[in-house]
Amino acid sequence: MQKHINHQGQVLAVDPALTWVTLAQWREQAAVLSGQRLGLEFQPEENPDIVAADLNQFDALAARFPKFTDGRGLTIAQRLRVRYGWTGPLWAVGDVLQDQIFAMSRVGFDHFALREDQNLEATVAALTDGRVRYQASWDETLPLWRRVERPAPTPETTPDLVDFEASAIAWLRKAIAHGPAALASSMGKEDQAMTALIAREKLPISIFTLDTGRLPPQTLDLIAQTEERYRLRIRVLFPEAAAVEQWVAINGINGFRESVSQRKHCCEIRKLEPLRRALQGQSVWIAGLRRAHGEMRGDIEPIAHDAFTGIPKCAPLHDWSDTTLDAFLAKYDVPVNALHGQGYPSVGCAPCTRPIAPGEAVRAGRWWWEQGAARECGLHSTGAQESTGAQESTGAHE
Numbered sequence: 326m327q328k329h330i331n332h333q334g335q336v337l338a339v340d341p342a343l344t345w346v347t348l349a350q351w352r353e354q355a356a357v358l359s360g361q362r363l364g365l366e367f368q369p370e371e372n373p374d375i376v377a378a379d380l381n382q383f384d385a386l387a388a389r390f391p392k393f394t395d396g397r398g399l400t401i402a403q404r405l406r407v408r409y410g411w412t413g414p415l416w417a418v419g420d421v422l423q424d425q426i427f428a429m430s431r432v433g434f435d436h437f438a439l440r441e442d443q444n445l446e447a448t449v450a451a452l453t454d455g456r457v458r459y460q461a462s463w464d465e466t467l468p469l470w471r472r473v474e475r476p477a478p479t480p481e482t483t484p485d486l487v488d489f490e491a492s493a494i495a496w497l498r499k500a501i502a503h504g505p506a507a508l509a510s511s512m513g514k515e516d517q518a519m520t521a522l523i524a525r526e527k528l529p530i531s532i533f534t535l536d537t538g539r540l541p542p543q544t545l546d547l548i549a550q551t552e553e554r555y556r557l558r559i560r561v562l563f564p565e566a567a568a569v570e571q572w573v574a575i576n577g578i579n580g581f582r583e584s585v586s587q588r589k590h591c592c593e594i595r596k597l598e599p600l601r602r603a604l605q606g607q608s609v610w611i612a613g614l615r616r617a618h619g620e621m622r623g624d625i626e627p628i629a630h631d632a633f634t635g636i637p638k639c640a641p642l643h644d645w646s647d648t649t650l651d652a653f654l655a656k657y658d659v660p661v662n663a664l665h666g667q668g669y670p671s672v673g674c675a676p677c678t679r680p681i682a683p684g685e686a687v688r689a690g691r692w693w694w695e696q697g698a699a700r701e702c703g704l705h706s707t708g709a710q711e712s713t714g715a716q717e718s719t720g721a722h723e
């Protein structure tokens with residue numbers, strides 16, 4: 326008989342009053358089914374977006390894992406929890422394997438239907454102690470999906486955005502005045518806010534991003550989502566394949582963990598070289614740096630000469646607080662990385678980013694193993710910029 330457990334490993338009784346339906350059944354028979362206690366099961370290829378308005382009709386949701394190699398149910402769970410705020414039971418059904426169940430719980434599943442032949446004790450152990458890991462780089466011991474939720478801005482804390490928007494737009498226009506300008510987007514919240522402003526104001530600013538080859542899928546999804554939302558094309562630059570191959574051949578696929586210098590060399594190949602290429606022909610580099618990031622970014626100026634690239638670097642959001650930024654994103658429903666809802670305020674390459682604990686610095690999850698080191702990739706090195714002059718108020722950093 327199939328066993329059902331919750332996220333704490335407790336065995337559950339089957340709920341006989343709950344009727345499970347597929348998305349197709351719901352769409353065909355919603356009028357007949359409404360009013361019953363219903364569970365909706367998503368197949369891997371189904372997108373919860375198309376039934377978002379109906380989610381309150383269900384008492385439970387489920388995503389099916391048809392086989393070990395199919396992880397699309399993880400994306401469905403994340404979307405339901407993060408985008409749609411589903412707080413009810415979320416079942417993982419199908420091939421709910423021992424070595425995946427911890428990852429499933431981290432993205433929001435809290436109920437699991439195990440196969441009849443599955444070892445209950447071993448699966449519960451994998452679920453509750455996390456020693457069996459799936460996608461190990463993402464499964465460090467920190468937060469569950471429900472752990473870090475930034476509270477929505479309240480009327481008392483919502484800043485007056487008009488002045489901040491006006492200031493950011495003014496700095497973007499000053500950037501354009503230097504000549505061709507490009508926004509180097511990491512697809513972070515700041516970059517998304519600036520992309521929204523650039524699109525809204527129809528500013529002649531190109532947008533590019535660096536695909537290091539190690540980005541999490543959520544970041545790649547966000548690129549597509551942003552292009553669709555703002556009807557623009559984001560230029561994606563990749564590292565030189567030969568350089569990456571040679572580095573990996575010498576150091577190993579995760580050799581950046583061996584030393585700070587090795588990590589910086591990886592960043593040089595996967596980020597800095599493509600960045601220099603992207604900025605060729607540009608007169609100004611626009612970045613999403615804010616003073617609120619703290620650490621090495623606490624004193625950035627709005628525009629400053631960048632010695633690394635030899636052109637001015639502009640930080641239009643330099644004076645935006647976290648509250649201002651979140652209020653802007655919420656007000657204009659700007660798409661953001663789904664990982665922000667899982668404890669990743671700063672998202673970089675998958676193996677080099679982990680969630681942060683409450684109270685930790687925003688960038689504490691980046692290269693976390695480098696205790697005490699200046700954890701920057703070199704794109705924004707404080708020592709590499711100089712003020713361009715008082716009338717420009719200076720500054721920059723991502």
Ligand code: SF4
Nearest residue numbers: 581591592595674677
């Ligand atoms: S963040 Fe990590 S994987 Fe990405 S380029 Fe730097 S060292 Fe390499």
